[in-house]
Amino acid sequence: MALDKPVFIKPKLTLFNIIIGIILVMGLILTILRFTKGIGAVTNLDNNNPWGIWIGFDLLCGVALAAGGYVTSASCYIFGLKRYHSAVRPAILTAFLGYALVVLALHYDLGRPLRLPYPIFYSQGTSSLLFEVGLCVFLYLTVLFVEFTPAAFEWLGLKKIRAIVVKLILLLTIFGVILSTLHQSSLGALFMIVPSKLHPLWYSGYLPIYFFISSMFAGMSMVIFEGSLAHRYLENEMDATHKKEASGVAFGFAKAASLIMMGYCATKLIGLAVDNNWHFLGTSWGLWFMFEVVGFVAFPAVLFAMGSREKNLTMVRFAAIWTILGIILNRLNISIVAFNYHLPAADRYFPSLSEIGTSVFIVTLGIVAYRFITTRMPILHEHPDYKAH
Amino acid sequence: MAISRRKFLSCIGAAALTTTTNGLSKAYGASNKHFKGHPDSFGILHDITKCIGCRKCEAACNKVNELTQPEKSFEDLSILDQKRRTDANIYTVVNKFKHDTRAPVFVKKQCNHCMEPACASACFVKALNKTKTGAVIYDESLCVGCRYCMIACPFEIPAYEYHKALTPRITKCTMCYPRLLEGKLPGCVEACPKEALIFGERDKLLKAAWQRIYRYPDQYLEHIYGEHEMGGTSWLYLSKHPFSKIGMREDLGKKSAPELTTGPLSAVPIVVGLWPVLLTGVYAISKRKDKITKEEKEKAVAQTTALAKEDTEKKLEALREKMTREKTSAINFEVKKALEEAEKTDAADKTDDKAPEESGKEEN
Amino acid sequence: MLDTIIYTLQDFMTYTKGITYLIMGGILIFMPLFWYFLTGRE
Numbered sequence A: 001m002a003l004d005k006p007v008f009i010k011p012k013l014t015l016f017n018i019i020i021g022i023i024l025v026m027g028l029i030l031t032i033l034r035f036t037k038g039i040g041a042v043t044n045l046d047n048n049n050p051w052g053i054w055i056g057f058d059l060l061c062g063v064a065l066a067a068g069g070y071v072t073s074a075s076c077y078i079f080g081l082k083r084y085h086s087a088v089r090p091a092i093l094t095a096f097l098g099y100a101l102v103v104l105a106l107h108y109d110l111g112r113p114l115r116l117p118y119p120i121f122y123s124q125g126t127s128s129l130l131f132e133v134g135l136c137v138f139l140y141l142t143v144l145f146v147e148f149t150p151a152a153f154e155w156l157g158l159k160k161i162r163a164i165v166v167k168l169i170l171l172l173t174i175f176g177v178i179l180s181t182l183h184q185s186s187l188g189a190l191f192m193i194v195p196s197k198l199h200p201l202w203y204s205g206y207l208p209i210y211f212f213i214s215s216m217f218a219g220m221s222m223v224i225f226e227g228s229l230a231h232r233y234l235e236n237e238m239d240a241t242h243k244k245e246a247s248g249v250a251f252g253f254a255k256a257a258s259l260i261m262m263g264y265c266a267t268k269l270i271g272l273a274v275d276n277n278w279h280f281l282g283t284s285w286g287l288w289f290m291f292e293v294v295g296f297v298a299f300p301a302v303l304f305a306m307g308s309r310e311k312n313l314t315m316v317r318f319a320a321i322w323t324i325l326g327i328i329l330n331r332l333n334i335s336i337v338a339f340n341y342h343l344p345a346a347d348r349y350f351p352s353l354s355e356i357g358t359s360v361f362i363v364t365l366g367i368v369a370y371r372f373i374t375t376r377m378p379i380l381h382e383h384p385d386y387k388a389h
Numbered sequence B: 001m002a003i004s005r006r007k008f009l010s011c012i013g014a015a016a017l018t019t020t021t022n023g024l025s026k027a028y029g030a031s032n033k034h035f036k037g038h039p040d041s042f043g044i045l046h047d048i049t050k051c052i053g054c055r056k057c058e059a060a061c062n063k064v065n066e067l068t069q070p071e072k073s074f075e076d077l078s079i080l081d082q083k084r085r086t087d088a089n090i091y092t093v094v095n096k097f098k099h100d101t102r103a104p105v106f107v108k109k110q111c112n113h114c115m116e117p118a119c120a121s122a123c124f125v126k127a128l129n130k131t132k133t134g135a136v137i138y139d140e141s142l143c144v145g146c147r148y149c150m151i152a153c154p155f156e157i158p159a160y161e162y163h164k165a166l167t168p169r170i171t172k173c174t175m176c177y178p179r180l181l182e183g184k185l186p187g188c189v190e191a192c193p194k195e196a197l198i199f200g201e202r203d204k205l206l207k208a209a210w211q212r213i214y215r216y217p218d219q220y221l222e223h224i225y226g227e228h229e230m231g232g233t234s235w236l237y238l239s240k241h242p243f244s245k246i247g248m249r250e251d252l253g254k255k256s257a258p259e260l261t262t263g264p265l266s267a268v269p270i271v272v273g274l275w276p277v278l279l280t281g282v283y284a285i286s287k288r289k290d291k292i293t294k295e296e297k298e299k300a301v302a303q304t305t306a307l308a309k310e311d312t313e314k315k316l317e318a319l320r321e322k323m324t325r326e327k328t329s330a331i332n333f334e335v336k337k338a339l340e341e342a343e344k345t346d347a348a349d350k351t352d353d354k355a356p357e358e359s360g361k362e363e364n
Numbered sequence C: 001m002l003d004t005i006i007y008t009l010q011d012f013m014t015y016t017k018g019i020t021y022l023i024m025g026g027i028l029i030f031m032p033l034f035w036y037f038l039t040g041r042e
């Protein structure tokens, strides 16, 4: 069978492509620096601040924002909401790329990246929550890869293998939800070991629950956001079903996210009460905390609600972006801003330009890969040979 | 009642590696889920009141661990004016604290060799371990370099070789584990000219420290730092001044690192146990709902078809009846007309004509 | 490991969690099979 789309499409010299080219070159230079001069040469990390934005942004935000994969596939295949079907493939693809990039970013951050398989295959430190995260991310990346393969198989015309994988979809989806529950929450639980270093407003026994719940609306917002981007730049890749269902998906997720976000605010309130942290609210840390919870969770939740009531797509998309920023803010607060809050200002961490550059490089790689795949494989449209599986 | 380090020298050789055998006779088991640490493990008591800030321990540590020589020699005491922490090349530092107007206080800082080490609890490859000697040691052949141990350590001890490109390591005080195995004292303890550092079994050091507190109540605070902090540490501290004033955090709590993480760690297997049931359940319900909707739809369709069929049949029937009735009335009318006509002409002839005409029409 | 005494909570956690991880793997394999058995006749 002939390929759906050719492998090589000659790149055009647009402004977008030029910027991407520049970022990629810069990334390569930084990569060479990192692996010849060491982590110390490119980052502002030190002995008091061993984790910077490569963990706080690339890992924590990356994983949270890649939650769209499990949220969408669970809605479609487990909860039986068939109208999300056209959103599943793009969401799985983003999740897969997201996790792949997280693992790639880890190669920069780890001192000895080649030993990455050690915790799983060589010496299992089972008392560590990081072990839990590592194991689940590894397994989930595998699950996502398998979930993604039908699109590649359709593109390559491998009908038989595709049929086998498609039969496993439900099983894979359930695995995916279990693994996501585990590692999303364990990322929060990573910080349970440091009550003395993380500010009490962010430290809580509920950290794993907060991380899990916020990953749900992070994922939904990403699906909405991505959908709006794809609509704008990849519209010619979409088929009629995708276009027809897209706004329904956005409104459905907006409604769900809004409800979950309100629930999240409620759990935050409960967290304040059980630890009796009210008195911190009057401090400047308290203001920052309110800024995060009210400004970047409660506010977009209301926007989502209004958007979905009035069927206002622009408002929903705006709320999605706002929520995504809120998730990034929350993860950075926990891993960087409110972490080591007890240290004097001179000992605090601020990312170096090369650290930021490397993160930008990795995100750009993700965009390039997404574009490469969506312009070739049946992601935003169904393959004519395999209607409705 | 100072404990002479020489006295301990003699006991080390015998006690260093015999802990397993006598450990068995003691009631330390998993069954009661209360852990008291390795029996007869060693510790070091740092009597801060005795420290004179000579940096001899720093120099000794540098020597026994074969670390690179610093630019300024260890004789140079001006460095004490800076607040320092452990570093990739410095396993221990002495810090100076000016407490009110009287003489300054010196505090030695190094890994505290926690009874339940946060660093070991955090390490996902078991590169850090609490040994039965009491020392928490690091195995560089396993370390992946995630630096979670540095995040986890409440005393901010482990350091990292950030400038090594390919083989960076975590570094921290080893409690001179290799020397302990040889039956020697830790380098810093051996070098201390003032017996501000005392090596011995932790249990005995604790008792001795309390005795000092009772004997000289105005010289010591009634608090041994490290007895309970973060579940207790092998390194113990006696001081006259509040610990929080001399750079040691008093807000760490008594809960050890593994206690802090047992909650989420035990939630993990429960999720694996219950999620498959819940999710499959939700799936089954949604599928069943689909099925029921489908069945209901089918039933409804069937019913409507059946109803429609009945309806048409009824209509047909009605039509037929109507037609028959019309026919009959038509016939009757005809008959009537004929009869009337017949009356006019011949009465007997007309009755014979009517019967066959009626039966023929019925069959249509 | 069973015949030696565990002295620290840290070692206890490493040991017991090691076992639970194995059990978890077992559960994840067993449950789908059981589901197929349960619904096999439908």
Ligand code: SF4
Binding pocket: B110, B111, B112, B113, B114, B117, B118, B119, B120, B136, B152, B153, B154, B155, B156, B157, B158, B172
């Ligand atoms: S002081 Fe820090 S590095 Fe030393 S054993 Fe305790 S947790 Fe580990």
Ligand code: SF4
Binding pocket: B119, B122, B123, B124, B125, B126, B127, B128, B142, B143, B144, B145, B146, B147, B148, B149, B150, B170
């Ligand atoms: S940096 Fe090394 S020793 Fe520290 S937790 Fe990671 S793997 Fe373990």
Ligand code: SF4
Binding pocket: B060, B061, B062, B064, B065, B091, B092, B110, B172, B173, B174, B175, B176, B186, B187, B188, B189
């Ligand atoms: S015990 Fe050994 S490694 Fe630790 S501070 Fe003393 S000399 Fe240095």
